[in-house]
Structure formats: structure tokens, C-alpha cells
Amino acid sequence: MLTNEEVAQTIINQFGEAVGEFDDPFDLLTFTASRDQIVPLVRFLNEHTTYQFSFLTDITAIHYPDSAGREFCVVYHLHSLTNNFRLRIKVYLAEDDIHIPTLTPLFASANWMERETFDLFGVIFDGHPDLRRILNMEEMDYHPMRKQYPLEDATREDKIDALFGR
Amino acid sequence: MVSEELDIAKKNLPAEQGPVQYVNELTTLNLGPTHPATHGIFQNVLQMDGEKIVSGEQTIGYIHRAFEKIAERRPFYQITTLTDRMNYCSSPINNMGWHMTVEKLLGVEVPKRAQYIRVIMMELARLADHLICNGILGVDTGAFTGFLYIYQERENIYEIYEEVCGARLTTNMGRIGGMERDLSPTAIRKIKELIPRFRKVLTEFENLFNRNRIFMDRVVGVGGITAERALSYGFTGPNLRAAGVDYDVRVMNPYSSYQDFEFDIPVGQSGDTYDRFMVRNEEMWQSLRILEQAINNLPEGPHFADAPQYYLPPKQEVYKNMEALIYHFKIVMGEIDAPVGEVYHAVEGGNGELGFYLISDGGRAPYRLHFRRPCFIYYQAYPEMCKGLTLSDAIVIMSSMNVIAGELDA
Numbered sequence: 001m002l003t004n005e006e007v008a009q010t011i012i013n014q015f016g017e018a019v020g021e022f023d024d025p026f027d028l029l030t031f032t033a034s035r036d037q038i039v040p041l042v043r044f045l046n047e048h049t050t051y052q053f054s055f056l057t058d059i060t061a062i063h064y065p066d067s068a069g070r071e072f073c074v075v076y077h078l079h080s081l082t083n084n085f086r087l088r089i090k091v092y093l094a095e096d097d098i099h100i101p102t103l104t105p106l107f108a109s110a111n112w113m114e115r116e117t118f119d120l121f122g123v124i125f126d127g128h129p130d131l132r133r134i135l136n137m138e139e140m141d142y143h144p145m146r147k148q149y150p151l152e153d154a155t156r157e158d159k160i161d162a163l164f165g166r
Numbered sequence: 167m168v169s170e171e172l173d174i175a176k177k178n179l180p181a182e183q184g185p186v187q188y189v190n191e192l193t194t195l196n197l198g199p200t201h202p203a204t205h206g207i208f209q210n211v212l213q214m215d216g217e218k219i220v221s222g223e224q225t226i227g228y229i230h231r232a233f234e235k236i237a238e239r240r241p242f243y244q245i246t247t248l249t250d251r252m253n254y255c256s257s258p259i260n261n262m263g264w265h266m267t268v269e270k271l272l273g274v275e276v277p278k279r280a281q282y283i284r285v286i287m288m289e290l291a292r293l294a295d296h297l298i299c300n301g302i303l304g305v306d307t308g309a310f311t312g313f314l315y316i317y318q319e320r321e322n323i324y325e326i327y328e329e330v331c332g333a334r335l336t337t338n339m340g341r342i343g344g345m346e347r348d349l350s351p352t353a354i355r356k357i358k359e360l361i362p363r364f365r366k367v368l369t370e371f372e373n374l375f376n377r378n379r380i381f382m383d384r385v386v387g388v389g390g391i392t393a394e395r396a397l398s399y400g401f402t403g404p405n406l407r408a409a410g411v412d413y414d415v416r417v418m419n420p421y422s423s424y425q426d427f428e429f430d431i432p433v434g435q436s437g438d439t440y441d442r443f444m445v446r447n448e449e450m451w452q453s454l455r456i457l458e459q460a461i462n463n464l465p466e467g468p469h470f471a472d473a474p475q476y477y478l479p480p481k482q483e484v485y486k487n488m489e490a491l492i493y494h495f496k497i498v499m500g501e502i503d504a505p506v507g508e509v510y511h512a513v514e515g516g517n518g519e520l521g522f523y524l525i526s527d528g529g530r531a532p533y534r535l536h537f538r539r540p541c542f543i544y545y546q547a548y549p550e551m552c553k554g555l556t557l558s559d560a561i562v563i564m565s566s567m568n569v570i571a572g573e574l575d576a
Contacts, residue, residue, distance in 0.1 A: 025508050026270060054397055057512075058521060060536040075523070077510060077538075081397075081411070084418050088510065109400030112546045120234070135227040135575060144235060151239045 002085045004029040029087040055079040059113035061121040071095040102128040120145035203561045206571025222549035230575040237535040241500025250336035253573040256291035256516035257337045263513035267522040278465040280344040281423040289453040295516030296446040299568040306565040307384045312374045329353040343477035344470025389551045389563035390438035400543040403518025408445045409437030415514040439566040500530040541573040
């Protein structure tokens with residue numbers, strides 16, 4: 001049975017400064033990694049003989065428009081099926097340099113997950129074999145999940161945020 | 167014909183050109199978006215060399231409804247209706263998965279009876295989901311009969327939904343903190359009646375298909391995938407288990423009291439269409455086992471958690487009781503105090519690991535909500551699986567993967 005502390009310690013020993021902000025909300029090990037080290041980190045976890053994080057559960061992104069220099073957060077969920085252990089890696093990106101290396105050489109499933117993240121947030125996955133929009137149409141010229149695009153028609157005055165959700 | 171006439175006829179023939187030369191040209195075939203065999207609106211652009219598929223490319227997003235964006239403006243309880251419309255063949259599983267995610271965030275402990283009722287509803291949904299998938303697989307291989315036999319049972323399952331929550335397809339079942347009402351005696355009677363009848367029908371269905379020569383010729387060895395490739399492609403659920411990996415969220419990370427029940431995880435070997443079919447069939451038997459255990463050992467007690475700030479009070483109370491009125495108003499207006507935090511919760515949906523990644527900033531709606539839709543992730547393996555096979559095989563593979571357009575696009 002792996003513990004969060006044990007895995008976290010191994011990762012810190014291996015990657016040192018490149019990882020940080022370790023936390024475990026609802027018992028799910030969460031930490032941030034630097035953009036340069038994300039692929040070596042995932043490869044290390046994937047090829048580790050006891051951990052065997054062989055399953056990429058999910059890739060998605062979050063937009064924090066107010067945190068300067070860390071506007072975008074790409075979130076990876078990995079799962080070790082042999083140990084039944086999940087972890088979450090976050091990589092923060094700045095809006096003016098929204099590039100991150102792709103994980104497609106490691107996981108075939110990363111292909112569409114990254115395309116979806118690109119489509120909805122505009123995160124550019126360097127080295128992706130086919131980075132096109134997937135859910136929205138090709139002609140669309142913005143990335144709709146960013147927070148600056150309101151859900152309701154911006155010209156409507158009767159639907160103010162205070163009345164309808166956020 | 168006299169010989170002179172024959173000579174004239176011969177003279178009029180064009181000069182001999184030798185055997186006809188065929189240029190090795192690929193045909194582009196658009197399978198979908200509205201093709202009856204795709205069972206949903208998504209497109210496959212196949213490059214065909216004669217009858218063989220050389221390569222394929224999927225176009226999806228035809229029913230993309232931006233649920234993740236909509237969810238960022240909705241109070242938590244209103245998001246349940248969005249989850250209905252993802253895998254609409256097993257809506258209750260989506261609903262319960264969402265409720266459990268929010269309960270995890272809020273720290274609400276649901277009483278045993280509600281957990282058991284949820285298990286019952288989720289297993290009924292799994293039955294309906296697998297029933298449709300396997301029935302339609304039969305239709306796609308040319309066997310309508312099995313589909314017609316079992317569809318009556320799906321109807322009966324939908325009647326139970328109706329009895330429990332009032333709706334049939336998009337169920338919006340349950341509430342954050344429990345179920346909206348207890349199982350009525352009619353519902354319990356209907357569930358108890360369903361189990362033996364379903365066993366009988368499922369046996370009939372299996373007799374029609376399992377060792378059917380025509381069916382086996384169409385599906386055995388078609389669209390196989392190895393366990394490594396399946397894992398790399400992010401397969402979950404019956405499709406992964408057919409490839410031989412016994413990963414089931416219900417067993418690995420039990421939720422809603424699944425640890426109380428005894429059931430097996432069926433696995434296949436080659437991951438081909440036949441294995442997928444058989445795994446789904448066997449899962450239906452296991453679901454019936456779980457159902458039987460749950461309905462016979464249904465614990466006494468309340469069907470909702472003691473969390474008045476999150477769970478709607480009974481309507482009669484709202485008219486008479488000041489506190490209930492306040493809570494009712496606050497919950498309906500979405501003014502609940504959600505803590506700051508991030509949660510990932512996964513349930514075993516009809517097609518595999520259905521995950522909810524919820525980030526709350528303490529507001530009335532999620533700051534960000536992401537659905538891990540199993541269909542979306544495994545459907546990208548489709549061209550690889552039908553490469554080199556014929557068009558009729560491609561239809562069967564798609565059918566056996568159980569791609570649901572609603573879940574694909576979200």
C-alpha cells in the first residue's frame with residue numbers, strides 16, 4: 001500500500017526543485033511540476049518498477065485570469081492500477097507563453113485529451129501530432145472555456161451574474 | 167446467325183485492349199454523421215481500398231453542448247440535469263456520480279439505505295445500458311430477434327425509474343445528500359419481480375447469440391485490442407475488461423457501499439468484439455446478483471443525510487416550518503455554502519470510469535468542472551481497431567464499443 005508521503009518523497013528526491021506545492025485534498029496526492037520536467041516526470045512515474053503509473057486518467061486545464069504569470073493550469077491525473085494509487089500533477093503556464101510538451105509519445109490516449117484542452121483553453125501542446133480543434137468547429141477563433149467569455153449573451157442586462165449562478 | 171452477319175458484327179467491335187487496368191485508388195467513405203449504423207451523431211471518414219479499410223478519421227462534436235461551460239454558472243443541484251444528457255442510456259449512474267462528487271466536497275455522509283437505493287438504481291441503469299449495447303450489436307449483425315426480446319425488459323427498467331423519480335430517460339434522479347424519496351412499495355415490488363424475469367430473458371438472449379454460428383463468424387477475432395494498447399488508449403469499463411484487465415472502479419475504489427456486495431468481474435482475453443459482448447452479458451448477470459443482494463438486504467432508516475443546509479426539506483414542512491422555508495429558499499436559489507476545494511470522484515459508468523473533477527472556490531457554482539467521459543477517451547482507438555478489416559466489421563466494432571454520442575461530446 002503506497003502512501004502519499006512515500007510517493008511524494010520519491011518524486012522530490014528525483015526532481016528536487018522542479019516539483020513543489022505538495023498537498024493531498026481528499027487524499028489525492030497533488031503537486032505542481034515545472035513545464036520542462038513534466039514529460040520526464042510522467043515517464044519516470046510510468047516506468048518506475050513499483051509505482052507503475054501506467055494509466056493516464058485525464059488531462060484538462062483551468063483558467064485563473066487573475067493570477068498573473070500563472071493564468072493557466074494544466075492538470076494531469078495519473079493512476080497506478082497495480083497499486084490502486086492516484087495522483088494529480090499541475091503545471092502552471094503564463095498566458096503569453098502557453099506552450100507545454102505533449103504526452104502523446106507516452107500515452108495514446110493523450111491525443112484527444114490534449115486536443116480537447118487546446119480546443120477549449122488554447123493550450124498549445126508542442127510536438128502533438130495533430131493539434132486541431134475537436135469539439136468546436138475549425139472556424140472558431142477563440143477558446144470558449146476561458147473565463148473572459150461569458151456564457152450568456154453579454155448584451156443582456158436582465159441576466160446579471162448575481163441572479164444566475166456565478 | 168449466318169456467317170456473313172457474324173463477320174459484320176465482328177468488324178464493328180472495337181479493337182482488343184487487353185485486360186482492364188485498375189488504378190489502385192482509395193475510396194473515401196463518409197460513415198455518418200447521420201448514418202443509421204453509427205447510433206448517434208458522429209462521423210468517420212474512412213479510406214477504403216475496395217472493401218478493406220486502410221485508415222479512418224473521426225469527426226466528433228456534432229452535439230457538443232458545452233456542459234462544462236454551462237456548469238460554471240449553475241448551482242450544484244442544477245448540474246444533475248446536465249449529467250443526465252451525457253450517457254443517456256444510463257443516466258442514473260451519471261446522476262449518482264455527480265451527487266457523490268458534491269457530497270465528497272461538502273463532507274456529507276449518506277445513510278446506508280440511500281446508498282443501497284443508489285446501488286439498486288445504478289445497477290438497473292447498467293443493465294439497461296448493456297442491454298441496449300448487446301441488443302444493438304445483434305441488430306447490426308442482422309439478428310433483430312434478440313433485440314426485440316430484451317427490449318421489453320428495458321421498458322420495465324424504465325418503468326422502475328418512473329416509479330422512483332418520475333422520469334424515464336433523462337432521470338435527474340436523487341439529490342445531493344440522498345434520494346429525493348424513499349423506494350415506494352410498488353418500486354420494490356417491481357424490482358423484485360424484474361430480477362427472475364430478467365434472468366429468464368437473458369438466458370433466452372444468450373441462447374440466441376452466444377454459440378450462434380452466424381453471429382460468431384461476424385464477431386470472433388474482429389476488432390481485437392491488446393491489454394497494453396487498451397491501457398495506453400485509456401480504455402475503461404467492459405471494453406478494457408474484454409482485453410483482460412480486471413479494472414473496475416466499483417471494486418478498486420468502492421463507493422456507495424459497493425464493498426458490501428459480492429460479485430465477480432468478468433474479463434475477456436483477446437479484447438475482440440465477441441469478448442466485449444460476452445463481458446457485457448456476464449456483467450448483466452453480476453448486476454442481477456448485486457440487485458438481489460441490495461433489495462433483499464435493504465437497510466432501514468432515512469433515505470437522506472442529516473444535512474438540512476444541502477438537502478431540500480419536505481414540501482409540507484416548507485409551508486409550516488420557518489427553518490424549512492429558509493433552507494428551501496437558500497437551496498433553490500443556490501445559496502449553499504460550498505467549501506473551497508478540489509475533488510476527483512470516479513464511478514463505474516456503463517462504459518467505464520466516469521470521472522468528475524470539480525474545483526470549488528466557495529461560490530455557488532463550480533469554478534471549474536470537468537467530466538472524464540470514458541467514450542471520448544476510448545473512441546480514439548477506433549481507426550486502429552478497424553484497420554485492415556471490412557466495412558461491415560467496422561460497424562460491428564463501433565456497435566460493440568458502445569459509443570454514445572452524448573458522452574462523446576458533452
